[in-house]
Amino acid sequence: MTDHTQKNNRVSIPHQIWPAAWLRAAEPQAAAEMGITLYDLMQRAAQAAYTLARHQYPHSRHWLVLCGHGNNGGDGYVLARLAREAGITVTLLAQGGDNPLPDEATQARAAWLDSGGTAGCLAAPWPEDADLIIDGLLGTGLQQAPRAPVAAAITRANQHPAPVLALDIPSGLLAETGATPGAVICADTTITFITLKPGLLTGKARDVVGQLHHHDLGLGPWLAQQQAPMERLDETGLAGWLPPRRATANKGDHGKLVVIGGDTGTCGAIRMAGEAALRAGAGLVRVLTRAENIAPIITARPELMVHELTPDTLSDALAWADVVVIGPGLGQQSWGKRALQKVENVRKPMLWDADALNLLAINPDKRQNRVITPHPGEAARLLNCTIADIENDRLAASRRLVARYGGTVVLKGAGSVIADTEHLCIADVGNAGMASAGMGDVLSGIIGALLAQKLPPLIATCAGCVAHGAAGDALARDSGMRGMLATDLFTRLPRFVNP
Template identity: 45%
Template sequence: MERHNTEQKLPTHLYRAQQVRELDRIAIDQENIPGFTLMRRAGKVAFDTLIDRWPEVDKITVVCGVGNNGGDGYVLATLAMQRGIAVEIVQCGDVKKITGDALQARQLALQDGIGSVDFDGERQLDRGVIVDALLGTGLSGDVRDNFAPVIEWINRSQCPVLAIDIPSGLCSDTGRVLGHAVYADQTVSFIGFKQGLLTGSGPDYTGRVAFSDLAVPKAIFQQVVATSQCLDFDELMAALPPRQSTAHKGDFGHVMITGGDSGMAGAATMASQAACRVGAGLVSCATRPEHIPAIISRCPEVMAHGVISGQEIEPLLARATAVVVGPGLGRAPWGEQLLQKVFKLSVPLVIDADALNIIADGRVVKQPYKDNWILTPHPGEAARLLGCSSAEIQQDRFAAVAELQRRFGGTVILKGAGTLVADTETATIGICPYGNPGMAAGGMGDVLSGILGALLAQGLSPAVAARLGVCLHGRAGDIAASSGQRGMMATDLIAHLRQLVN
């Protein structure tokens, strides 16, 4: 999998399928751009993307459905034939259902002498590139039985695949697989970028991602409000201005990391180290007394305090400007007492790991709602908070993060491939386009919590801290992965944080 591997900067505004159809309608009806013109542009962009990715291709098999996605495929087939590349159309579905622009594109392809055969499942694909122009974004439910064998045939072929607009069978709104989906090596999306390409199962199926707005007027995008936003690290870094020459440590806040029950010193240590590297003026750690030597030896800049009860942590919390609670906290009475004290604070909070699980239990924190905290659940923790299954969370991550934010307030980060951020400051849900499978390792969430705490301590709002924090975390992970994804450790990220925040 080459997740979001593209030299092209992805668009900021992301849409649901119905919104993209509305953008398409506005371009045709209000801007007087013929639908067939848009189809020809899409086919040309798709063909150019294919040639850029596989310049030595000598055969192209275009798998076409009966809608406009198939129409884009017919245009691509015509362009391939004109370039002298061997090309064949594999037609799926009843050709009598092809109408409008797609029918015109098909007729032109056949007039140019391109061969078209009906799908029968027997044909062997042994070379060249397959173009998935089967279903597009029009699916309203699971892939029907007559198309499922086509998708499985494509996936069995071992040939590289270019998906036009979206891999067939992938939900463009949620990133959920609708029963069956094409595994693409390259996806090229048009007019409005579909939010499902970047989260859920999307990153497993899209391969590299490219985008074109098909040269439609910018004004049409003002008429349809995007539902989500692709976060941009460089833009978000503007929230951290250069430091003044007269700055001192008190200007950059005091983070208190709270956690590290018996046997879990590492989580609190990693969070503390990350907070130091992201620029907090002071970093303290309240943990089990036996962990003090390990933390100090690892990071002597951290002021580590041993506490054995909630009462002992109160004077330490009074000094903090931001508090992280959860890394290695555990769910025993010790962790519950610390969380209870932290929850009473008015300073910004980061709630992670077992602090989320304690809240989900509903015993320690009776009314878990704050405007100035950041909750950082992974799908399992999110499921416990909402009283459902992890699978249900992953079915529609956008709905899940929105419901978590509505129910618990503040800012919510739903971790995973295509991490989502929901808050009250921003009208759209943020999607982090950074990160990689090498980050599927213990301790990564602890590093993120430390990053978030440091950003809060430096005066960023929870919403801005969350959006910048997940991008900083993902970018550090991508740099660390340059040496290979397998075997990455959470501490590998920490060395890159200082570079990135500068």
């Protein structure tokens, strides 16, 4: 069993992510290679969940086990038997159906009944004194909204006062995408088996997964021989991405960055992006903005070099800079459009955000030297679809953005997705307190600074997203989420860019 120490509602879970469909297809081969049966795996899963339940909820005495009509329900039957044998009162309610259960679930149900257990229907009265609910209704094969009677059972479970432990995945959460097309279990704890599935980390996952645990069921040696197609990112990766500086380094060694934006009324956006770049270690940062913004920005942050954005200053800055960030507060009027048209021809590494992305959606192009950082609304405009389309499959949307626009993409949100032509990553950092104005501007500055320090685009983007999210998590731990400001991240960011 993995370590139970809670950290940001996470315990020690893998960094490799696998599609649920791949695992379902590979599981028989994996079991065979390890010399065990699929029923052995089911018993191991139930034992792992039972052990976790006793650890997490040691005072619970009456367990309500909800079993669906698949192998997820089979896990529930085995767990119920283990609990009953330990002297716990168990009420098991199961989904009916004309189709036979899978072989392993059939064995598990028979063992439960042979041990003296009973199985009521989901619509039967639920015990009011149940103090733990085990969710074994729907597994990782779900691809649509749950139907009756399972949907009704999910609703009842969410209304019941007892905490919920979900087996493998909360019922109703789609394992591949994190979408919730209908009723979904709001679990307090989830234990997932063998591999980490992408739907546990992005989309609506954070609303319903609770504290996430993992158990490989003894298949670790087999998994180590496989190549995972996706990666979970957290702050443990920062030390590998951000090596210590040489003792003799000077500011020129750490990159020259120009940030462009801050139309009338949006001085704050470009100031935050510029300061974030300095805080993330860029050697020199030049800001090009409206003339009226110069004094406020210099007053607030004198380390920035601030100039009025004109054709001449833009040409000079683009020749001077190693990296370009454009978009924060840029606007979509002629002032911003003219600047973007000139930046389009630059072959240096660059990052486009905010209104640069809205203008890109109007005149799309594809280039490999660019990082784009859309939130779901901007992504919907870039792909000419709805926000719901983006959120229903954030991984697919990220791949589509890369295919259409090239370079490296960050699809921001709860479980930001980072992609290029060869990689797909989910940043398992950040919190709802960061849903506030200016956070994206700070992220743009951080990634731009890491690009200026000569990190490859994918690494700069991954490290930037993780440092940004981890700084927000540190703030939330210390002060809570509500009221978090984007500039508050500057008090925590140095810790994460100096791992």
